[in-house]
Amino acid sequence: MDLAFSPEDERFREQARDWLATNVPRDPRPQEGPEMREFDSAWQRRQFDGGWAGVSWPTEHGGLGLSTVRQLIWHEEYARAGAPYIGSLFSAVNYGGPALTIEGTPEQQAAHLPRILRGEEVWSQGFSEPEAGSDLAGLRTRGVVDGDELVVTGQKIWSSYAQIADFHFCLVRTDPERPRHKGLTWVLIDLRSPGITVRPIKTMARDLHFCEVFYDEARVPLGNVVGGLHNGWKVAMSTLTLERGTAFMADQVSFERTVDALVVEAASRPGPRGTGRALDDAGVARQLADLKTVAGALRSLSYRSISTLERTGAPGPEGSMMRLYLGEANQRLGRAAMDVLGVEGLAFVAHWRKGWSGHWLRHFASTIGAGTAEIQRNVVGERVLGLPR
Amino acid sequence: MDVLADADQAEITALAREFLTERLGPDQAHAVADGRAVVDAALLGRAAELGWFGLGLPESRGGAGYGLLEEIAVFREIGRAVSPGPLLPMVLAARIAVLGGADSQAEGLLSGTLRAAWAEPVPGAATVTAERVSGRFASFDPERADVLVVVTPEVAVLVPAPDGSAAVPSVDPTISTLVAELEVAPLAVLPADADPVYLRGLLLSAAALVGSAQRTTEMAVEHAGTREAFGRPIGTYQAIKHRCADMWMRTQAADAHLVYAALALDSGGKVEADLPGLAHGARSLAAEAAARNGEAVVQVHGAMGYTWEHDSGLHIGRAEVLRRWFGGPAADVDAVLASVPLSDPRTTISQAGETP
Numbered sequence: 001m002d003l004a005f006s007p008e009d010e011r012f013r014e015q016a017r018d019w020l021a022t023n024v025p026r027d028p029r030p031q032e033g034p035e036m037r038e039f040d041s042a043w044q045r046r047q048f049d050g051g052w053a054g055v056s057w058p059t060e061h062g063g064l065g066l067s068t069v070r071q072l073i074w075h076e077e078y079a080r081a082g083a084p085y086i087g088s089l090f091s092a093v094n095y096g097g098p099a100l101t102i103e104g105t106p107e108q109q110a111a112h113l114p115r116i117l118r119g120e121e122v123w124s125q126g127f128s129e130p131e132a133g134s135d136l137a138g139l140r141t142r143g144v145v146d147g148d149e150l151v152v153t154g155q156k157i158w159s160s161y162a163q164i165a166d167f168h169f170c171l172v173r174t175d176p177e178r179p180r181h182k183g184l185t186w187v188l189i190d191l192r193s194p195g196i197t198v199r200p201i202k203t204m205a206r207d208l209h210f211c212e213v214f215y216d217e218a219r220v221p222l223g224n225v226v227g228g229l230h231n232g233w234k235v236a237m238s239t240l241t242l243e244r245g246t247a248f249m250a251d252q253v254s255f256e257r258t259v260d261a262l263v264v265e266a267a268s269r270p271g272p273r274g275t276g277r278a279l280d281d282a283g284v285a286r287q288l289a290d291l292k293t294v295a296g297a298l299r300s301l302s303y304r305s306i307s308t309l310e311r312t313g314a315p316g317p318e319g320s321m322m323r324l325y326l327g328e329a330n331q332r333l334g335r336a337a338m339d340v341l342g343v344e345g346l347a348f349v350a351h352w353r354k355g356w357s358g359h360w361l362r363h364f365a366s367t368i369g370a371g372t373a374e375i376q377r378n379v380v381g382e383r384v385l386g387l388p389r
Numbered sequence: 390m391d392v393l394a395d396a397d398q399a400e401i402t403a404l405a406r407e408f409l410t411e412r413l414g415p416d417q418a419h420a421v422a423d424g425r426a427v428v429d430a431a432l433l434g435r436a437a438e439l440g441w442f443g444l445g446l447p448e449s450r451g452g453a454g455y456g457l458l459e460e461i462a463v464f465r466e467i468g469r470a471v472s473p474g475p476l477l478p479m480v481l482a483a484r485i486a487v488l489g490g491a492d493s494q495a496e497g498l499l500s501g502t503l504r505a506a507w508a509e510p511v512p513g514a515a516t517v518t519a520e521r522v523s524g525r526f527a528s529f530d531p532e533r534a535d536v537l538v539v540v541t542p543e544v545a546v547l548v549p550a551p552d553g554s555a556a557v558p559s560v561d562p563t564i565s566t567l568v569a570e571l572e573v574a575p576l577a578v579l580p581a582d583a584d585p586v587y588l589r590g591l592l593l594s595a596a597a598l599v600g601s602a603q604r605t606t607e608m609a610v611e612h613a614g615t616r617e618a619f620g621r622p623i624g625t626y627q628a629i630k631h632r633c634a635d636m637w638m639r640t641q642a643a644d645a646h647l648v649y650a651a652l653a654l655d656s657g658g659k660v661e662a663d664l665p666g667l668a669h670g671a672r673s674l675a676a677e678a679a680a681r682n683g684e685a686v687v688q689v690h691g692a693m694g695y696t697w698e699h700d701s702g703l704h705i706g707r708a709e710v711l712r713r714w715f716g717g718p719a720a721d722v723d724a725v726l727a728s729v730p731l732s733d734p735r736t737t738i739s740q741a742g743e744t745p
Contacts, residue, residue, distance in 0.1 A: 001398070001458055003652035003660045005390050069390055263729040279726065289722040292729060293670035297642040300392075300649035307393045321638045374627065381630035385610050385637055388622045 003303075005073065012066075013073045019050055020081035029084045031350055032207055037122060037164040040087040044119025053117040054093075061101060061113035068306045072249060079254035086250065088161040092116045092123035094247035096169055099239040103186070103227040112167075112188070126156035126170035126189070126213060127236065133158075134375050136171070137180040137233065141215060143172035143187065145229070148222050150174070150187060152195075152215045160369075162211035163200045165191055169239075171232050184232035186239070188224045195219070205361040206350065243370050245305070245319030252302050252326055256295035259333060262356070263288050266340045278340045287336040294329045301325070317383040320376040327366030327373065334360030392648050394462070401455075402462045408439060409470040415700045421473040422562035422703070427533075428474030430502060436476065437501030442483045445589070450487050451499050457589060457655045461596040461647065468600025468679075471703040473563035475530050477597065478505040481590045482538045485545045488584050491577030494536065494547060506534035506550060509714050510541065511568070517541045519578045522548050527568045529710065531556050536576060540715070542665065545586045546575035561706030588654055588668045591715045595647050595668075598675035598711055601704045602640040605679075605686040608700065609633050612690055629689060636682045643674035666728025673721035676712035683708055 005013065025043055030036040047053045048062075056071040057063020064070075086093060097116045100109055115121040132139040141154025152172055162168060168189045175183035191198065195218035200208035227235035266279040266288060278284050301322055309315055337356035338345060349355025367373040381387045394402070412435060413428070420426035436442065445460045446452025453459075460480065467476055479498060482505035486495035497503025508526040510517060515524030517539050528537055531553025539546050548571065556565035579586055610633050613624030623629045650671040653662040683705035687694035694701045712718065 001393070001395055001648075001652060002391055003649065003656055009390070260729050263726065264731055267731050285722050285726060289670075289673070289725040292666075292725050293646075293673055293721075294642070296649070296667065296670050297646040297674055300645040301642060303390065303392045303649060304645045307391045310391070311393065318641070321634075321641060325638060325642060374631070377631040377634040378627070380634035380637060381624070385633055387610065387614055387624035387630050387633060389625065 005069070009069060009073060012070055013077060016052065016074055016077040017081070019052060020077055020083060023047075023050060024081050024083045028351060028353065029087065034164060037088050037161075039084070040089050041119035041122070043084055044086075044089055044093070044117075048118045054097075057097070057113070057117065058101060061109055062117045063113075068246070068309050071246075072253075072302060072306055075250040075253045078250060079257055082257075088122050088164055089116075089119065090247070091125050091160065091165075091169075092121060092167075094250075095239060095242040096123045096125070098242050098246070099235065100226065102238055103235045105226075107223070108188070108226060121167065122161060122165040123167045123169060123188075124159045124162040124165035124191075124211075124213075126159050126162075126168045128158045129155055130157055134372050136236070137184070139171060139173060139184070141170065141172045142176075143174040143185055143220075145174065145222070146219075150185070150220045150222055150225065152187075152189065152218045152220055154215050156213040156215070157201075158210045158369075159213050160210045162191065162198050162213050163208065167191060168196075168213060169226075171236050174232075175230050178230065181233045183230055184236070185229050186226045186232035186235035187220055188226060189218065189220050190224075193218045193220065203362075204364065205358055206348065207362075209365075240371065241315055241317065241319060244323040244376070245315030246309075247370075248323060248326055249302060252298040252322065255298055255326060255329065255333075256292075258352075258359075259288070259291045259295045262333065262337055262340060263292065265337070265356075269340060272339070272342055278342075284336070284339060287332070287339065291329065291333055291336060294325070294332075298322070298326060298329070317379050320371070320379040321384075323370055324367070324373055324376040324380075327363070327369075330359075330363040330366045334363045392645070392652065394458075398459060398462050401459050402466060404439070405463045405466040406469070408435075409466055409472055413467075413472040413474065414470040415703060418471045418473045418563050418700075418703050419698070422697075430504070432474065433479065433501035433504065435501075436474075436479075437499060441476070442479045442501065443487070443499045444480070446484060446487050446499075451495065452487070457592065457651050458648070460589075460593060461651050464593045464596035465600035465603070465644075468597030468602075468707070469604040471563070471601065471604075471700065471707050475504065475506055475534070477590065477593055478507045478529075478538045480593065481505075481540060481545070481586060482536060482547055484584070484586055484589070485538065485540075485547055485579045486577045488586075489545075489547075489577040489579040491547065494577055497535070503535045504533055505536050505538050505547070506531045506553070507714065508537040508539045508548075508571070510539065512716070512719070515571075517544060517546065519544050519546070519575065519580065521572075521574060522546060523572045524570065525568060526571050527566060527713075528553065528556070529559065529564050529566050531567050532565060537571075540587050540590055542587050543581050545579045545581070545584075545590075547577040548573045548575050559706070559710055561703070561710045563703065564706075564710055566710075585654060585664070587715070588664055591668045591672050592647060592651050592654065594711050594714055595643070595650075595672040595675035598672070598679040598708055599640065599644045599647055601708055602636070602643060602675070602678035602682045605682040605701070605704050606633070606636040606640050609636055609682075609686045609689040623689075632685050632689060636678075636685050639674070639678040639681060643671070643678040646674050647671045663728035665724045669721040669724035670728075672712075672715065673718065673725070676708065676718065676721075679704070679708035680712065 054063030059065035443452035448454040483498040511525040534550040556567035559566040
């Protein structure tokens with residue numbers, strides 16, 4: 001047992017810190033539209049050119065082929081440097097790409113992974129449907145094999161960034177005769193194909209974060225099927241385990257900086273009764289101490305899951321806990337921030353550097369996205385604790 | 390970097406569990422609670438033979454030469470077993486005596502022949518210095534104690550135990566308590582700059598709380614998987630399943646943070662960290678986990694969980710006592726917030742917190 005990193009790891013940390021200090025963009029990240037994609041892609045490209053993209057990705061796919069520990073160190077330094085949120089590249093870089101390194105064919109990997117790392121390809125997830133969310137296996141979007149193509153018809157929803165994405169990785173029903181979980185296929189679809197309509201949906205946080213995607217006999221090469229026809233459930237579970245397990249590592253690390261920023265805010269504002277500092281109010285202090293502690297616990301949990309990953313080679317279902325823990329902590333942070341700001345903090349401010357109300361509203365999504373809190377608790381109850389279904 | 394238990398620690402855990410299950414577990418705790426048994430000198434002598442009271446002390450000073458993580462492994466088990474008896478006060482008293490150079494007490498404490506009890510300063514009503522201990526203190530199991538242990542962030546001392554016969558049963562039916570005035574000079578003194586005994590003790594208490602939270606989670610999961618209602622195991626219902634998931638999650642977070650804090654403290658400053666903030670944070674998570682899990686385990690068991698015979702009440706009482714030591718929840722809030730760098734400009738430039 002040892003908390004200390006090896007001298008080689010520490011050297012890597014220093015190099016990362018040096019590079020980030022001079023390369024992190026200082027302009028605020030645009031919150032929407034093509035400008036956002038341009039910003040996200042340019043920053044990813046810069047990391048790639050600097051030799052820092054895909055720290056734990058295999059070298060044959062353009063990554064650095066380093067350990068998860070180095071990936072963690074990179075995220076820690078990234079957060080320390082105040083580097084921008086990964087934004088529209090989240091799905092491709094943080095878990096879609098990694099899923100392809102496990103489940104994809106060499107041709108699929110060569111076609112997409114280097115482009116993802118260079119920031120040239122934006123992916124969006126197409127799992128949920130209007131009639132299938134938490135009950136994912138109830139999805140109805142059809143994929144019919146026709147020669148060497150899959151003809152896709154149906155509707156996907158809640159697809160983040162689909163309006164600016166290049167590819168939509170979807171779960172579609174290719175064999176309605178089989179039991180529900182056994183007739184699904186995971187397929188990567190070019191969003192510019194004929195027969196696809198993307199319609200952004202406005203959120204309560206007032207941004208166009210996610211979309212509906214309509215499929216009307218869109219033709220997709222069979223070569224874009226990942227993991228084989230009718231084997232989509234397994235690929236989807238592998239994708240979701242990565243999403244819940246390691247994709248949020250950067251968010252876990254950066255959460256502590258956000259808490260620290262709110263504590264600084266509370267130290268510079270008057271308390272709710274107009275006397276003293278907000279930080280000295282017993283209720284505020286208690287909330288902030290809880291958040292600071294939870295931030296530390298998220299780091300400790302990350303260290304534990306990385307230690308496990310280094311020993312066993314794969315993230316386990318306990319990732320559901322991390323996702324849930326972080327999501328609920330972000331919601332409590334939003335509530336605490338509204339308490340700290342009080343009546344002067346009710347203006348809607350989208351960008352968190354300038355206020356907290358947008359953060360508060362945005363995190364209502366954190367117990368829904370990547371699986372609802374209820375589904376995550378089912379996963380923990382059934383797959384970790386072994387409770388009956 | 391590797392924060393998982395190694396083979397040595399796993400073995401210590403297994404040995405501790407074996408001893409506690411047989412000699413100092415829930416059965417004995419119930420016996421003590423019923424007045425059918427006491428934790429006597431013989432039993433403390435057995436724990437001493439296992440080396441528990443000097444586990445984290447150097448071999449050259451009569452200890453076993455293990456680190457804080459091994460002590461934590463033992464105290465997690467003590468918490469799981471809701472062991473009766475003054476085990477935490479004994480370990481801390483031995484450390485204060487040995488490292489503070491109080492040789493005559495050291496030998497008795499390491500061998501279990503001298504008995505220690507905890508005395509917690511009542512906030513705002515007590516003063517503890519290397520020269521004098523005075524004011525109001527809540528002591529625990531003071532009846533048969535030879536010395537009282539008083540530990541503050543600045544200094545740790547042993548004082549002669551006064552007459553404790555007026556002690557009454559506490560919310561933990563295995564522990565008695567007495568709130569009384571003390572005015573006495575220490576027998577042994579260990580300043581914080583000589584040894585972080587306060588932080589070590591805080592983490593050992595957190596370990597016992599984590600152990601309790603682990604055990605109550607297991608109890609709830611086991612019951613939820615077997616007890617049937619409306620023709621199905623109650624664990625199939627989300628109201629129960631999700632409660633169990635939350636119990637497990639709280640416990641995991643508390644345990645991971647406990648290990649992180651202990652490794653940081655044990656690194657002797659090599660790992661850059663605010664140790665008081667970390668240790669109090671770990672304790673607050675552990676205390677919350679134990680207390681909330683105590684509520685949950687009763688609810689999952691229904692009326693059976695509310696009975697005197699059930700272990701739930703032992704865990705609930707123990708958690709409520711332990712979480713009040715070392716300054717209680719208020720000390721956690723203060724230490725954790727003191728660890729935030731208020732002047733650090735870097736805290737204002739991160740762009741985290743957007744929802745993917």
